[in-house]
Amino acid sequence: MDILLLLESALNGALVGLMYSLVAMGIVLIYKSSSVPNLAQGAMVMLAGYVILAFANQLHLPIWAAIPLGIVTMFVIGIGIERVALRRLAGRPIIMILMMTLGIEIFLRAGSMTIWGGTSRPLPIGISDSPLFLGPLLINRAYAVGAGVAVVMFVLLVLFFRTRIGVVLRAISDDYTAAWSVGISVERGVALSWAISAVVATIAAVLWGSVQGVDQSLALLLLKGVTVAVLGGLDSIGGALLAGILLGIVEGTASVVLDPLLGGASRELVDAAMLILTIMLRPHGLFGRHDIERV
């Protein structure tokens, strides 16, 4: 086994993993504030990609104008999803809530394909294809940019949680009944967290769309996002970042080692195995809060 090849795929894997953690951060944000596991996050990424393309191609706006417009649109859509679909389900059994997010997933995925069609289309954001060398290691420039943006988003979120609104969100995630009793509007906070998570999904859509084009496969990022979110701990944003790097490295190296042995497509297997192992060994993840269940 070529050690350089292994190192190279580990490094690129880590960068891809940081891009996964963008999807995971959206899931974590919603889970933190309302304990809703958002299985529609992948579909939200996909919808965001189509929305940006609609601004760029149908209204002929330059891409730097289409992206902010897409962010604003998704912000509103995020609030709308929470208001219409999830607020009425608060306090219902987890089966109902999971099924609701699955229903939203199907609706958003099929809905955006109904409107815009399912063929893959490019989303160029002006990252050059020329290779980037770090010593002898070849790095994909798009992945490097994506990883950088993911880290920036993480820092922005950390700073956001230090503002007044961020403190409100933290209070809600800590104990929503207590937050309620001191006069915090929990509904508004949860809606805000959906909106922010839709914005994070938009950023993920820009980066992933520039890498692999905008089509249905963006919705498949859900499995990666969920794996990263669970591995990092469902209520820890920093955990999502580190778990993204970890999953990326494992996936990158495992695909180099396992693909020749298993005949390809071992990435999905590695993801699923990581998810199962995390849940079996450490359900609350690396940095998540350990839940105590009361009868």
Place this chain on the structure above:
Amino acid sequence: MLFRQAGILHTNYAQDRALFPIPADRWMIGGLLLLAATAPLYLNSLYLSSYLLPWLVWTAAALGLNLILGWAGQFHLGYAAVMGIGAYAAVHAQRAGVPWEIAIVLAGLTAAVIGSVFAFAALRVKGLYLALSTLALQFVMDWTISHVPAISGGTQATLQAPDIRLLGQAVTSDAGLYYVALVWCVLVTTFMLNLRRTALGRALVAVREKDYAAAVIGVNSFYFKLVAFATSSFIAGVSGAVLIGTFYHAVTPEQFSVDVSIQALAMVIVGGLGSIIGSYFGAGFILLMPGAMNSFISWLTGLFGFSLGIETLAHLPHALYGALIIGFLLLEPLGLGKIYGNVRDYLLVWPFGYVKK
């Protein structure tokens, strides 16, 4: 009305505990069974083999999922994978020369053994984490089925299923296949109806409501979760085998992908958690909805004289299907079964509605 409860006095416990204590229900069930048994006489073979037959098999499968989801309260996102295990086991057993009657039992047992692996996830975690681990197991199963040539017969392969032979007689006519599906569906329904009044059924409900509380009153919640997973996997495996034998006649990995799992979940949710009649409604609704929606859309476009792109037409039923799940969860979380129950409750005392509280 037909459902008159007044004047029906049960004088012993056996009458009181009967499956259908109200005569109107018994008449209705008898009538429906008669209609189902004579369906080949008055339905043409298209309706019989492409609507009624898959509806019956999927109802049996949905009932199995309802056992785990509605009765035991355990989330299962990998149900289609378990059906696939049964389907592949049956086809391989048949190709090895095992008679079909034994092959489907083998299919059920294989599915029950592998499906119980899901129960060990349920031992460790519950709720959300159980849902996610069953989802991951679905992906592992998909991958294994499509990447192990000994199971799928090579990548991208379609494995032809041999004809069903019952007691040495090949069953190939539409009516014959329909009766196979009908018998299986009636068997599962009878089992589920009786489950309600057994110790097992009550223990499952106790585990569903709160597993710790069930443990406190002496119900071994892990044992019953295991039994629930094994039983529902058995039903899933046989249903998968029957589905392949009577409907698809060939087996590919895509028939049991994660989308199919979600479709089965949608049947149970739309039909109603823990409702048997609801599973019939849910399976019928989810199976027939895309076709009905397509003809409705084409009727609409014809009416207003506009045309839709081929891609729009392909994805629109899917979007509506998602919207339906959302709508049901918002408006009637207990599904079509609950709507049926409301109508029935109303008719039971009609026209004396005031006797209800």
